[in-house]
Amino acid sequence: MKANVWHGKNDMRIEQVPDPRILNPRDAIVKITSTAICGSDLHLYDGYVPSMEAGDILGHEFMGEVVETGPAVRHLKVGDRVVVPFTIACGQCFSCEHHHHSLCENSNPNAWMAEKMWGYSPAGVYGYSHLTGGYAGGQAEYARVPYADSGPIRIDDGIDDDKVLFLSDVLPTGYMAAENCNIQPGDVVAVWGCGPVGQFAIQSAYLLGAERVIAIDRFPERLQMASEWSRAEVLNYEQVDIAKALREMTGGHGPDACIDAVGMEAHGTGFMAAYDRIKQMMRLESDRPQVLREVLRACRNGGTVSVPGVYGGFVDKLPIGSLMNRSLTIRTGQTHVQHYLQPLLERIRKGDFDPERLITHRLRLDDAPSAYKMFRDKEEACIKVVLKPWVH
Numbered sequence: 001m002k003a004n005v006w007h008g009k010n011d012m013r014i015e016q017v018p019d020p021r022i023l024n025p026r027d028a029i030v031k032i033t034s035t036a037i038c039g040s041d042l043h044l045y046d047g048y049v050p051s052m053e054a055g056d057i058l059g060h061e062f063m064g065e066v067v068e069t070g071p072a073v074r075h076l077k078v079g080d081r082v083v084v085p086f087t088i089a090c091g092q093c094f095s096c097e098h099h100h101h102s103l104c105e106n107s108n109p110n111a112w113m114a115e116k117m118w119g120y121s122p123a124g125v126y127g128y129s130h131l132t133g134g135y136a137g138g139q140a141e142y143a144r145v146p147y148a149d150s151g152p153i154r155i156d157d158g159i160d161d162d163k164v165l166f167l168s169d170v171l172p173t174g175y176m177a178a179e180n181c182n183i184q185p186g187d188v189v190a191v192w193g194c195g196p197v198g199q200f201a202i203q204s205a206y207l208l209g210a211e212r213v214i215a216i217d218r219f220p221e222r223l224q225m226a227s228e229w230s231r232a233e234v235l236n237y238e239q240v241d242i243a244k245a246l247r248e249m250t251g252g253h254g255p256d257a258c259i260d261a262v263g264m265e266a267h268g269t270g271f272m273a274a275y276d277r278i279k280q281m282m283r284l285e286s287d288r289p290q291v292l293r294e295v296l297r298a299c300r301n302g303g304t305v306s307v308p309g310v311y312g313g314f315v316d317k318l319p320i321g322s323l324m325n326r327s328l329t330i331r332t333g334q335t336h337v338q339h340y341l342q343p344l345l346e347r348i349r350k351g352d353f354d355p356e357r358l359i360t361h362r363l364r365l366d367d368a369p370s371a372y373k374m375f376r377d378k379e380e381a382c383i384k385v386v387l388k389p390w391v392h
């Protein structure tokens with residue numbers, strides 16, 4: 001089959017690779033009809049995620065049709081249309097039983113690597129380094145889906161791929177980010193980063209009762225989307241002092257909750273942003289926590305900081321004093337996608353979310369390498385790319 005394969009920093013190639021096979025009784029093989037490029041895939045493109053190997057198949061946001069099932073798969077059959085969660089989860093361990101699917105204790109065969117880096121291992125993830133299992137990803141014509149009867153959600157009617165594809169990651173990720181804010185009526189929520197996760201976090205914050213949402217970015221097209229699509233108040237951090245603006249907009253208190261939907265490759269202005277860039281380049285710091293610092297300082301006393309943005313390792317100059325002395329709560333985690341699939345599918349059907357609107361580019365699988373570059377460099381006002389492996 002054809003797949004988008006990682007070869008190194010800025011080097012992705014479309015290649016012919018062996019078709020995936022059933023390896024375990026609970027596996028299924030899915031023929032991929034739609035697959036997306038995620039903001040977190042850019043960390044792989046930019047070479048900041050450790051334990052990638054040349055030849056790894058990329059992609060963790062995909063859906064398609066079941067073409068083969070292992071003998072132990074009970075709830076899916078050949079011909080079913082499914083959206084596949086990016087987190088791989090067995091459905092039976094302690095974490096899965098507590099709906100913490102992204103912490104599944106059985107799905108990361110390289111748990112020992114993750115334990116060295118992080119203490120304990122989270123779940124396996126498709127197409128996202130050997131630290132999280134080394135699974136082949138979904139930017140391909142087919143994928144092997146482990147624990148097929150506990151993860152993927154069946155889409156029984158003719159609802160279009162583009163309306164449900166983002167259940168695989170960015171919609172539940174934005175939703176969980178807002179849910180983690182413990183929003184009370186009247187709350188003001190500030191969201192750093194207006195990419196796809198940020199846009200869904202903004203919409204989810206309103207749905208969960210926020211009175212005002214303030215959205216922060218530097219790209220006009222993303223800020224425009226946040227204000228027009230979701231009625232957020234917007235701030236461009238290249239034009240205003242964010243800390244000062246947030247203080248003024250909230251009567252001197254700061255937002256009740258702050259969401260970091262940016263993660264490890266934050267851009268920024270000023271000395272600290274330059275410091276991170278240099279340290280990350282020299283491999284003295286794995287992540288650039290500019291936004292994390294900002295949210296920890298901007299949030300009101302006793303407020304909540306929610307971090308859906310991806311971080312990998314170790315950072316410098318984290319304002320721990322601000323966190324401790326001001327009684328802040330931090331909530332974070334890879335998304336427990338399985339837990340959100342059904343309720344969010346219902347919300348899509350009800351019209352609470354219109355995920356299709358996010359898609360700025362629909363391309364062929366062959367276009368993946370150039371699409372990564374376009375997305376990374378924010379060319380052509382690119383917000384979200386969907387690839388169609390079987391459309392030529």
Ligand SMILES: [Zn+2]
Pocket residue numbers: 038039040041060061086169170
């Ligand atoms: Zn993603």
Ligand SMILES: [Zn+2]
Pocket residue numbers: 089090091092093094095096103104105106107
């Ligand atoms: Zn599990």
